[in-house]
Amino acid sequence: MIERILKSENIPxxxxxxxxxxxxxxxxxxxxxxxxxxxxxxxxxxxxxxxYLDSNAIPYSVLCNDTISGKMYYIKLNKNVNWIKSCFETCDKDAIYLGKQVLNVEISEETLRKELKRELR
Incomplete structure (x- = not known):
């Protein structure tokens, strides 16, 4: 899905x-x-x-897609301080569930397209 959006917007x-x-x-x-x-x-x-994401120099974000409902959730993360980094720093788990913080940032495909174009100017 993300690749389809990027291709349709001619974003490399x-x-x-x-x-x-x-x-x-x-x-x-x-x-x-x-x-x-x-x-x-x-x-x-x-x-x-x-x-991997946190060790790179460029910013990162998370896009989640519920393929049953079609709902998408998009969250931009601050490179220096963010809640995911804090979670991993304070526990020894190999994985964490992205809960309320992600589910509270539902986004439409149209809005996601606009957001990506704006971010990548």
């Missing part, structure tokens, strides 16, 4: 990694997007993927 991107239920996409050399998708609204972020 590179698929960095892909696994069951997720993709990491480097967009226009300016932003990493962790795209999590699955049936339902329970999204799991693995420490390895977070460490």
């Amino acid at each position: 991107y590179k698929l960095i990694d892909e696994d069951k239920g997720l993709k990491i996409v480097k967009v226009n050399g300016k932003l990493h997007i962790l795209y999590l998708y699955g049936k339902g609204n329970k999204f799991l972020m693995e420490r390895d993927f977070f460490d």
Whole structure:
């Protein structure tokens, strides 16, 4: 889904990694997007993927897609301080669920398109 949106908007991107239920996409050399998708609204972020995103110099965001309802959730994360970083720093878990913080930022496809174009100017 994220690749379809980027292609339709003529935004250059590179698929960095892909696994069951997720993709990491480097967009226009300016932003990493962790795209999590699955049936339902329970999204799991693995420490390895977070460490990869956080260790890079460019900003990152998370796009979650509930493939059953079609709902999407988009959150931009501050590189220096953010709640996901705090979660991983204070626990030894290999993965965390992205709960209320993500589910409170529902976004439409149209708004996501506008947001990406604005961010990537």
